[in-house]
Amino acid sequence: MYNAKIYVTYKESILDPQGEAIKTALHRLNYENVKAVTVGKYFEIKIEDHGQNIEEQVRKMSDELLANINMETYRFEISRIEED
Amino acid sequence: MYNAKIYVTYKESILDPQGEAIKTALHRLNYENVKAVTVGKYFEIKIEDHGQNIEEQVRKMSDELLANINMETYRFEISRIEED
Amino acid sequence: MMKKLTPTEIRDQKLYLQWGISEDEYQKINDALGRLPNFTETGLFAAMWSEHCAYKNSKPLLKQFPTTGSQILQGPGEGAGIVDIGNNQAVVFKAESHNHPTAVEPYQGAATGVGGIIRDIFSMGARPIALMDSLHFGELNDAHTKYLVDQTIAGIGDYGNCMGIPTVGGETTFDTIYQNNPVMNAMCVGLLDINDQQKGAAAGVGNAIYYVGAKTGRDGIQGAIFASTEFSDEQETQRSAVQVGDPFAEKQLMEACLELIHNHSEYLVGIQDMGAAGLISSSAEMAAKAGYGMHLNLDLVPQREEEMIPYELMLSESQERMLLCVKQGFEPAVEALFAKYESEAVKIGEVTAGDRYQLTFKGVQVADVPVHALVDEAPVYHQPSQKPQHISETKKQQYQPKIENLTKTFQAMLQQPTIAHKGAIFERYDSQVQTNTISTTQSDAAVVRIRGTQKTLAMTTDANPRYLYLDPYYGGQIAVSEAARNIVATGGIPLAITDCLNFGSPEDPESFYELEQATKGMTEACKLFDTPVISGNVSLYNESNQQPIYPTPMVGMVGLIENPAWITTIDFKKSGDLIYILGETTAELNGSELQKMQLGHVEGPLFNFDLRYEQEQQELLTQLIHAELLNSAHDLAEGGLAVGLAECAFASELGCDVKTNLTATELFAENQARFIVTIAPDKQKIFEAQVANRATLIGQVGGKRIKIATMDDVIDVDLKNTKESWKGALAWQLN
Amino acid sequence: MIYSIIRFPGSNCDWDMYYVLRDVMNVVPQFVDYREKSLPQDTVAVLIPGGFSYGDYLRSGAIARFSPIMDAVKKFAYAGNPVIGICNGFQILTEAGLLPGALRSNDSLNFICKPQKLVVENNQTIFTKRFDLKQTVMFPIAHGEGNYYCDSATLQDLKDHHQIVLRYQNNPNGSTDDIAGIINQKGNVLGMMPHPERASEAVLGGEDGKMLFQSLIESMTQNV
Ligand SMILES: Nc1ncnc2c1ncn2[C@@H]1O[C@H](COP(=O)(O)OP(=O)(O)O)[C@@H](O)[C@H]1O
């Protein structure tokens, strides 16, 4: 079994209103030393090992569904986990 | 400057409708070997070093604002980054 | 997770006390069973005998309510009440409170509150056509309250928006008393073809019990028990999992259930939603109503989490689930129908003869109790009642406000969050989906048409907790009267009401007095207006650290407008139209917005209120509307005449020029039973003949200013600027 | 001549569209289930209504675009036939690649439902020929993710080919260049966030939306 962790965020050039809102809220809570906040989506996917090229599979899932590559970028990490 | 990466997900027992919907969609796209999908939020926060206990600060931010501890859990990683 | 104790351990360690079962109640359970209850059975009784399910403290009071009438097809006791509106159609409605879940997790708490009330409506066979809410929060000067407001609105909006049910109106007030105990009430209105009417009953030996919808998790276990006990900071940490709403799953579930009911009613014996106390309350009630027993095999219950025990399966409040009783032989057809909507339908048991409610789990019988003991034999308590100290010791005098600058006071009033434009709230709700919404904020009640007919429905939610705090009895009358006034001012005839009784602990004599007096007042008003109470909900124990909220009985009223020409809105229509006021104004300001603004709280004896007079005024207004004499009508509420006139002007682009023989303070008096109406000048003669001396001409519509002259001072402000600041005030304070 | 309305799980403006077409415009609408593999034979136009397909979980429109019917819709569009997506329908069309760009959360992060003034920027399309150029019309919006985004090259492209059909007079959601509705280069696929079907009866507050449907219906009848 694999565990894929995928992080999707807006592309750099795109304003992230959610990140801005959270930064403002943190400042209001007196965390003035917060300089920037980025918000993204985080997916954890458990994938059975069927002998596939797992990296390629995760990349395809992300391109097709998890991220909209018009406005988002993603990165991922894959780890092997013990079957139970 | 610090960079804190914070991952917020639902507690185990809590229904994750998004995760379910995405799992179903992935199956429909013929990724039948996907066994489980969890969806969460991902924050990247740049924090200035004011000599504070950075771990404690990130934990407080998460408890107060980024996560609702009634139903969510979080984990985080902190790294030091170069000033520019 | 939870440790299972033996029956004797439960007895010896008095575990039942922790679950809200008293010594006496525990004895009653032993008597009903003829033995000690086991762990699961104790849990079943704890849930079914909680205030939330059994109304054990409020039942004697609810009995006063009128619940029948020639138009009433279904009163309290089912998922929702039903009122006949002719042509084989009926309107179905009910309200529900979700105060505690909203306090803990406002987004999900509010969302699941909406989800729950929608299920009540479609379980009756009706298609939901509108939602409304009633919200009471702490003051907006506090960051946590702002967060609560924002997330509550988001939760309500997201659920209704996703379901495709328009949220057409509601009310929102702000007062320190709700700081730790916000009130979140939601109401849903549905439209029913009378032939499709359903009941939550499980009859016929061998018929199948079907579980449909989402899987069961450990969400909200003990929700019903929690909702029925007081909050203390200590419990905060123990509270079990929050319920998460899945509006998409509910949309699919609703479409499946409606298709089953509308196209295949022959498959179906009964249907009920799983609400508070989930599977136990829905299944036991369905059996009890039909006079049958039931057997469920808990291994078959769809489960989201592992190793759930019977207690958890029975009490879970996972959302988006329904229970059906399906006629023998139609099982495959029902399963296929739900599969089409990608929704699960699983047979978990069957109807049995007799009166036993039996559960098996992993091949072992885990509960065997008489159905009636669970459902109908909860004890009923008559709690002691005592007039609150703040009422018995109040100074018997009317508030004497100081108004140094009338214009400033007027403008400050318009910025009060309770008065300010609520766009920052209702614009976050889809109010138009289904394309039947004729009016939301342009009228005192929201107006929704019934497609294919000439008829429209008017609907409103109202409570004025400040009045109830000063005088729960008259306040109760006023709550119903104000709702009726909103319906009537919109051109409707009130049909019936639903309510949510949000009060403090019934075990506190002062809180119980408030509940007793408020329901008494409501009862009298409902009888006079012929608006039976067809459904409702009780939420007690709304207090934190011994401080109860104001008595807050939310009244949700629906009225019928038979003729589209009678639909009446509040906005000034034409320059030159004459403005009249109906009803008496005196300098009574206790409980008013002005008192609240100036003192920060309300006090003193409530002003005089005369229910008969109220009814006469409403009848007069209805006559004027039916005679098609009015160009606009608006009832006067918080902020009195000054605010009422401003609202009519803001709703249009027209100002007014008004001269009254009132004093400046009287402009803000909140006497009830008043309306402002406008008429075209050429109708003055017949209008005045109709009203005799019961309306006073106070001015004219027109211009770009709001001018109101009193005996001692004048208001004279630019319409556009004043409107802008009224419109922006709430959004600004929420930030 | 059938006007096919595609229904996804979670569509909720499907009936609104149906009633307007049938009762106000007097044409023949028909629902088409997302599991179908083909459109009804006599389909002259495809309409993708608003709602929350698959709850809009993940991103609005992201899951719906994989529905079986979408292949038929694409084929229909590539053949030059009219396709219009409103609100969630617009989101689905961008996710499916039938229109450029993407729709993000409103910049306020809030859902917004209110009437909105729009300016007709292109009245040379089959959907807008009844309007005057630069005419102001009022359609309601009702969305949480209506903030149109495209990169600057795409925006230039949209401008060069007159693909921006509707703009907001007062941008409510942060959309790039005030964009409320765009069309493809061929001129047969329109996507817009505002709801013309909610603005087609006077009792509901306005009739500007009717002109959009009239334009389409006239174009279809003239084609015959
Ligand atoms: N929580 C809410 N949800 C939806 N609509 C609301 C809400 N609060 C207020 N409104 C709407 O805003 C308008 C004005 O509300 P309110 O100030 O209570 O007016 P009034 O005192 O005239 O009843 C009404 O149309 C009401 O339905």
Ligand SMILES: [Mg+2]
């Ligand atoms: Mg009112």
